[in-house]
Amino acid sequence: MKVLVIGKGGREHALVHAVSRSGRVRKIYAAPGNPGMAQLAECVNISDSDVDGLLAFAKEKHIDLTIVGPEHTLSLGVVDAFQKEGLKIFGPTKDAAQVETSKDFSKKIMDKYGIPTARYHTFDTMKDAIRYVEKQGVPIVIKEDGLKAGKGVTVAHEMDEAIEAIETAFSIPGNKVVIEECLTGFEFSLICFVSGDMVIPCEIAQDHKCVGDGDTGPNTGGMGVYSPVHTITKEIIDEAMNNVMLPMASAMVKEGHSFTGFLYGGLMLTEHGVKTIEFNARFGDPEAEVILPRLKTDICDIIENIMNHSKTEMEWDPNTTLGVVMASEGYPATSTKGALIEGLEDVDSMVYHMGTAEKDGKLYTDGGRVLTITASAPTLKEAYAKAYEDVRKVRCDKLFYRNDIGKKDM
Structure with missing residues (x-):
């Protein structure tokens, strides 16, 4: 092939x-x-x-x-x-990709088919959105409707922060805003190979969206991730499949938006069970950098079989993989280009390039998130130690990283 x-x-x-x-x-x-x-x-x-x-x-x-x-x-x-x-x-087709390209589209389908998610309202005027937030109070979640590379979401704990997020969103002509109740619990990512109503789950992972240690600072595209997630048991995964992933794939077919591809469920285990934070229409990033290295089954077989509506049993490496994202100084607001990266030849872990450029045989930063260093080991603690040992081998004065990836599950 x-x-x-x-x-x-x-x-x-x-x-x-x-x-x-x-x-x-x-x-x-x-x-x-x-x-x-x-x-x-x-x-x-x-x-x-x-x-x-x-x-x-x-x-x-x-x-x-x-x-x-x-x-x-x-x-x-x-x-x-x-x-x-x-x-x-x-x-997915452009039509089916609306599950990610429009948060309002996705929420309407979840609402119609009883797929558990946060209560929400969609607004197309700033005045109505602000009035609603003032009535609901904080904490509250403000989501811009379209594609925002994981950065169009504000979890506002202060009213000023919520209003500022709404004003920023409506500074873009034609923008809509989805305002949700703030869910609390343990987040995890469940990504499935999907073709119509056939859904085959991958191993789960936990991404770390906030830029700073202890889940502080603004949302990013993801600062680090690990797989599997020990807090999330088989029973919880079964609940997520039966209540979220399978019903969403079926709903997309029924609504005339049949989905083929990687369907990403951003989920939260709350005190009221598993709820949906968001759907994406592609593999997660950086989830791909820890889930796919554990996949022992031929990915081309899986894809071709599911496109032919024939199921494939997937085999997974039992080791834990943990990936630490190294991001440019100033990310997510800005990114650095042209900073020299050295030391990768000394790294024993897997190195995935996110935003790099090569010139004259040397490697430079070329984006917001630059590298993911992914370690594999029998336990989460061992993978954590190995990953951070290798992260410290990378030399670049314009890169930073979180120090607590995977800590919540140890």
Whole structure:
């Protein structure tokens, strides 16, 4: 097989790594890829926003399977374009991707089909949104409706903070805001291979969204992650599958938005059971960097079988994987480009490139989140120790990281 992975971040690096372990694949392309992926795949200089360019390349190279990484590529209708030309591609159509591209769309379906989630209201005027928040009080959650790369969410503990988030959201013309009750509990991520109403779950993970230790500071795309999650038992996973993931896949079919691809459930174990924080239309990042290294079954077999509506039993490495994200100074508000990165040759753990660039044989920062260092070990404590030992080997004066990834489960 010849496989094309679309994207340039850590998730796509993990997908390329998984595909590279397939005995059926003789050639992997990554578009546009990154310096880390270049060790496993041929990187091609096509933007992940260039649907026409990606389609032309896939036709020219007779690609057997395309796997889509980023949500913005899905939002542009890349799956629709490939399907129209009869090409095999794993990901949801532009219509089905609304499960992520519109929080209001997702919440309406959850509400209609009784899928447990936070109480909410959607507003398209700032005045009404502020009036509602003042009536409800804090803490409260403000979510911008569209794609925000994991950063359009504010968990406001002060009224001033909530109003500022609403004002910021409505400074963007045409924006809508979803305002939710603030759920409390233990967060976890459940990602499934989905085709219509067939749903095959991956092992679960826990992401750490806040930028600072102790879950402080603004939300990010994710600062670190580990898998499996010992607090979340098989009974809780069964509850999440039966009450959230399976009903959502079925609801999408019934509503005429049948979903194929990676369906991501951002979930919370509350005192009232499992509730849904959000759905995404693609693999999580950085969840991919700890879940996919544990996958022992051929990922291409899984994808092809589920697209043919044939189930595959998945086998997982029993070890714990823990990934620490190294981010640019100023992230998530800003990012640093051009800072020299050294010491990766001394790292024993897996290194996934999220935002790097190579010039004259040297590696530099090139984005907000730059690297994920993923360690594997028999226990969470051992994986934690190994990951942070390797993180400290990376030398770059413009990178920072959280020090407490996985601590809540130890």
